[in-house]
Amino acid sequence: MSGRIVHIASNTFREAVRDRVLYNLIAFALLLSGAAILVGQISIDIEKLVVINLGLTAVSLFGVVIAIFIGIGLVSKEIEKRTLYTVLSRPVRRWEFIVGKFFGLAGTLVVNTFFMAIGVFGALLYVAHRFNKPDAWVLVALYFIILQFLMICALGLLFSSFSSPLLSAVFAFALFVIGSFAEDLRGFAAMAHGVSRWLATGAAYLVPNFSALNVISSVAHEQAVSGQLIWYNTGYALLYAAMALCGAVLIFEHRDLK
Amino acid sequence: MAAIEIIGLEKTYSVGFWRKRPKRALLPLQLAVEEGEIFGFLGPNGAGKTTTLKLLMGLVFPTSGSARILGMEWSDPRVKAQIGFLPEQPYFYDYLTARELLEYYAQLSGVPAKDRRPRVEAVLHRVGLPDVGGVQLRKFSKGMLQRVGIAQAILHEPRVVFLDEPMSGLDPMGRREVRDLMEQLKHEGKTVFFSTHILADAEALCDRVAIIHLGELRGVGVVADLTSSVHGRVEMVWQGTVVPLSIRALGAECHVTGDTVRAVLAEENQDAAIETLRREHLRLISVIPVRASLEDYFVQKLKPEEKMAGVTA
Ligand SMILES: Nc1ncnc2c1ncn2[C@@H]1O[C@H](COP(=O)(O)OP(=O)(O)OP(=O)(O)O)[C@@H](O)[C@H]1O
Ligand SMILES: [Mg+2]
Numbered sequence: 001m002s003g004r005i006v007h008i009a010s011n012t013f014r015e016a017v018r019d020r021v022l023y024n025l026i027a028f029a030l031l032l033s034g035a036a037i038l039v040g041q042i043s044i045d046i047e048k049l050v051v052i053n054l055g056l057t058a059v060s061l062f063g064v065v066i067a068i069f070i071g072i073g074l075v076s077k078e079i080e081k082r083t084l085y086t087v088l089s090r091p092v093r094r095w096e097f098i099v100g101k102f103f104g105l106a107g108t109l110v111v112n113t114f115f116m117a118i119g120v121f122g123a124l125l126y127v128a129h130r131f132n133k134p135d136a137w138v139l140v141a142l143y144f145i146i147l148q149f150l151m152i153c154a155l156g157l158l159f160s161s162f163s164s165p166l167l168s169a170v171f172a173f174a175l176f177v178i179g180s181f182a183e184d185l186r187g188f189a190a191m192a193h194g195v196s197r198w199l200a201t202g203a204a205y206l207v208p209n210f211s212a213l214n215v216i217s218s219v220a221h222e223q224a225v226s227g228q229l230i231w232y233n234t235g236y237a238l239l240y241a242a243m244a245l246c247g248a249v250l251i252f253e254h255r256d257l258k
Numbered sequence: 259m260a261a262i263e264i265i266g267l268e269k270t271y272s273v274g275f276w277r278k279r280p281k282r283a284l285l286p287l288q289l290a291v292e293e294g295e296i297f298g299f300l301g302p303n304g305a306g307k308t309t310t311l312k313l314l315m316g317l318v319f320p321t322s323g324s325a326r327i328l329g330m331e332w333s334d335p336r337v338k339a340q341i342g343f344l345p346e347q348p349y350f351y352d353y354l355t356a357r358e359l360l361e362y363y364a365q366l367s368g369v370p371a372k373d374r375r376p377r378v379e380a381v382l383h384r385v386g387l388p389d390v391g392g393v394q395l396r397k398f399s400k401g402m403l404q405r406v407g408i409a410q411a412i413l414h415e416p417r418v419v420f421l422d423e424p425m426s427g428l429d430p431m432g433r434r435e436v437r438d439l440m441e442q443l444k445h446e447g448k449t450v451f452f453s454t455h456i457l458a459d460a461e462a463l464c465d466r467v468a469i470i471h472l473g474e475l476r477g478v479g480v481v482a483d484l485t486s487s488v489h490g491r492v493e494m495v496w497q498g499t500v501v502p503l504s505i506r507a508l509g510a511e512c513h514v515t516g517d518t519v520r521a522v523l524a525e526e527n528q529d530a531a532i533e534t535l536r537r538e539h540l541r542l543i544s545v546i547p548v549r550a551s552l553e554d555y556f557v558q559k560l561k562p563e564e565k566m567a568g569v570t571a
Pocket of ligand 2: 308309346422
């Protein structure tokens, strides 16, 4: 490990901030407070359920869009505009560049999620007037959302290490949608027979399992999340992201820059 | 010890979307650059200059061959701390100011924290940008970006500097400044390897040059030696307004101005032309040898049918 990774990560964070990526937070805050006021007026008893569902889904969607956009833009823009030339002609290894980019992006997304979470809790406070103990599970749901972002970031870096930005974005978004139904896919795969069963099972386990990471509706119903699931998801997401990152590095290490 | 030693470096790109065709950008290249030299790498558009530099920087991978820089294997990470690189038409993170960019690069190059600030200020001064350190790079003109590019290449005081067309985009003053800077680098004992297709720059600066065309090395040497292999030409001036047919037949380019004629022709035809003038009773004013330039070298050594090939291929 080296200080260079830290420098690359912090420059990546600086780029996101200066590119006004975080401005979406203002849009998010407006959207959420508008929704909260509306919900508070029309729904009785279930306001909290609606606010949590709506709020967390918005956090996740906003975050995914940002993760895909900047995740993919990061590396392909550097190749396209050739800003990489003057970085890689310094004592910076290619893997350090990728890993630095990943951490910079992850940091951006964590900060982003932090501010969006404040918005969610604000809306919650507005409709319920106080916090209850089960609201703590919202934090777990947010943690799982961040884990999803890390996986998407790594996948974005993987795709952009070999394909064009547009295709990478399409791939990453498709994987996000498919991954949200991963559990169903696994169920379908189990129903097939013969070779197709093997193939389908393989594919179902290869796509990122975002459905296990989505506890939004159970949290909205004030259901607890088991400690086991927290551990399992943490391990799964970190391993998945690490593998995707390794893939990105392997491809990037050997490719010619434009 | 050779500062740069290129050993059979070769690059074939594959081009085309569906059916890949090989495109030989660089044929096996053998070249050595001594320490402390200013070495010019010359060739027309599409000759393979940028390809060679990108190979040396590890930005693209060779089809075969290798190189040594400062005696070390080129892939050795220690090499990178000792070299500086200015890419062709450089472009930088435009959300940073010039000062921030250079500080970031100083960090990546491993310049100690306490030296970074003064180094950055000094190098901004050196490339003639002392007042715009705080301006975002998106507001820089082409020539200013080129200067930032030179600044980042010399910032960490590398021993070998690679410059891909360092003068491009610069105004006449700027070109002059860059020339001076390259000479200063040489005086500091640095090795400068630069590519150009501007022959005058190479003639003015280089200890030695290499000439490359269509990916192939066509000649290496001291500029004077290369140009002496080219047949010289002479300029003759005589009084009168007529150009005898037999002089035209010698392939002279003639211009009539007022009551004198100026003709430029090959050195070996000089005697025949003087003989003709005497016979025609025309008064000869002067005969001046025209020093062969790199341009003549180019014109004569690169076969005519190839001249545009690099561009059209
Ligand atoms: N990425 C690439 N893919 C395919 N062919 C390439 C690629 N890069 C360069 N070439 C080809 O390699 C040849 C050499 O190109 P190169 O950029 O090295 O020329 P150059 O000498 O730098 O020219 P110029 O003076 O115009 O900068 C050209 O014919 C070019 O078309
Ligand atoms: Mg070039």
